[in-house]
Amino acid sequence: MIPPLRNDRFLRALNRQPVDQTPVWMMRQAGRYLPEYRMTRSQAGDFMSLCKNPQLACEVTMQPLERYPLDAAILFSDILTIPDAMECGLYFEAGEGPRFQRPVRTSADIDALPIPPMAEALDYVMSAIKTIRAELNGKVPLIGFSGSPWTLATYMIEGCGSKEYRYAKGLMYSDPIALHVLLEKLTMAVTDYLNAQIDAGAQAVQIFDTWGGVLTEPAYREFSLAYMAKVISGLKRECGGQKVPVILFTKGGGGWLEAMADTGCDALGLDWTVDLGACRRRVGNRVALQGNLDPSVLFGSDKQVILEVGRLLQSFGAHPGHVFNLGHGINQFVDPDRPATMIKAVQQISREIHAGS
Numbered sequence: 001m002i003p004p005l006r007n008d009r010f011l012r013a014l015n016r017q018p019v020d021q022t023p024v025w026m027m028r029q030a031g032r033y034l035p036e037y038r039m040t041r042s043q044a045g046d047f048m049s050l051c052k053n054p055q056l057a058c059e060v061t062m063q064p065l066e067r068y069p070l071d072a073a074i075l076f077s078d079i080l081t082i083p084d085a086m087e088c089g090l091y092f093e094a095g096e097g098p099r100f101q102r103p104v105r106t107s108a109d110i111d112a113l114p115i116p117p118m119a120e121a122l123d124y125v126m127s128a129i130k131t132i133r134a135e136l137n138g139k140v141p142l143i144g145f146s147g148s149p150w151t152l153a154t155y156m157i158e159g160c161g162s163k164e165y166r167y168a169k170g171l172m173y174s175d176p177i178a179l180h181v182l183l184e185k186l187t188m189a190v191t192d193y194l195n196a197q198i199d200a201g202a203q204a205v206q207i208f209d210t211w212g213g214v215l216t217e218p219a220y221r222e223f224s225l226a227y228m229a230k231v232i233s234g235l236k237r238e239c240g241g242q243k244v245p246v247i248l249f250t251k252g253g254g255g256w257l258e259a260m261a262d263t264g265c266d267a268l269g270l271d272w273t274v275d276l277g278a279c280r281r282r283v284g285n286r287v288a289l290q291g292n293l294d295p296s297v298l299f300g301s302d303k304q305v306i307l308e309v310g311r312l313l314q315s316f317g318a319h320p321g322h323v324f325n326l327g328h329g330i331n332q333f334v335d336p337d338r339p340a341t342m343i344k345a346v347q348q349i350s351r352e353i354h355a356g357s
């Protein structure tokens with residue numbers, strides 16, 4: 001039996017309940033900026049072999065928690081496991097990011113895509129979750145995640161990362177019905193995948209809509225937001241008597257927070273381009289907010305890091321419902337001492353703010 005949580009600050013903040021100090025975790029907290037991660041990855045051989053080995057995935061998930069007093073762990077995996085399970089042939093070219101052997105470009109490609117049951121097709125992810133929960137032993141909650149249907153579609157259509165989305169946005173404007181068919185399929189896959197993660201032991205889930213922000217507002221609503229709302233409405237929001245909160249992160253979504261809050265999610269992830277206090281005033285107490293330190297602040301001095309952390313915490317104020325995070329993933333060239341400074345500052349400064357409230 002897994003014991004009850006010893007640190008529930010993260011879940012309390014997502015549920016907008018008072019906390020003694022603001023909980024903190026970092027997107028991409030397990031990754032290349034940590035020398036111990038690079039060691040384990042070379043032991044695994046490559047990135048996907050690391051993802052597919054539950055024991056090693058557990059080891060790298062735990063590494064940042066051993067270094068820093070973080071309030072949550074995030075499953076070590078990748079958003080591209082779903083298109084991999086849909087037989088697009090994922091591989092990583094050294095230094096070039098993800099690639100697919102079989103990009104999805106036409107209606108025929110889309111119709112041919114299989115949607116296997118994710119608990120089976122991605123059983124290595126479910127095993128990793130169970131292994132991590134046992135290893136955490138109630139220390140902090142475990143976050144599961146998925147890419148949004150639109151974000152997964154961009155990689156599947158382009159066949160790799162992109163700056164312009166020539167093919168994905170091209171399909172959107174030339175054959176929107178075909179894109180809708182693909183997004184429907186991905187919505188089924190994402191819903192099934194997140195529910196399988198919740199069954200396996202994920203205590204909160206985050207939807208990464210990394211590329212929602214490249215769309216126009218009407219296109220965002222039609223091709224990204226609507227499908228995320230459908231995913232959320234299909235999720236089991238509870239596991240073992242505990243509520244499982246959902247965090248929605250659209251990078252570049254600062255203009256659309258009110259609409260995002262209407263999806264039924266519990267929290268919105270914010271990138272660094274928006275003012276945290278202004279965002280809180282916009283959504284009020286409807287959802288919690290997660291974010292949003294510019295990841296590049298970690299290239300500054302300790303003094304600057306402390307100053308920026310203080311500014312962010314002050315701008316949110318003493319209200320409940322804030323999870324401290326970076327506005328996007330931590331950069332691989334960050335010195336691992338900087339996050340230590342950041343986390344200590346979050347704890348010290350937020351304790352004073354919460355004590356004064």
Ligand code: CP3
Pocket residue numbers: 026027028029030031032041047074075076077078079080095096097098145161208210251329
């Ligand atoms: O946050 C965590 O610590 C959990 C692990 C995690 C990874 N990827 C590990 C990873 C998570 C949550 C992701 C999500 C992910 N993957 C996203 C959405 C988040 C975001 O950044 O907005 C996206 C777009 C991907 C797709 C992906 N995977 C890309 C574009 C790359 C290459 C990135 C790069 O900088 O080269 C990956 C690889 C990847 N995923 C790495 C890690 C630690 C680096 C791989 C390596 O070890 O070489």
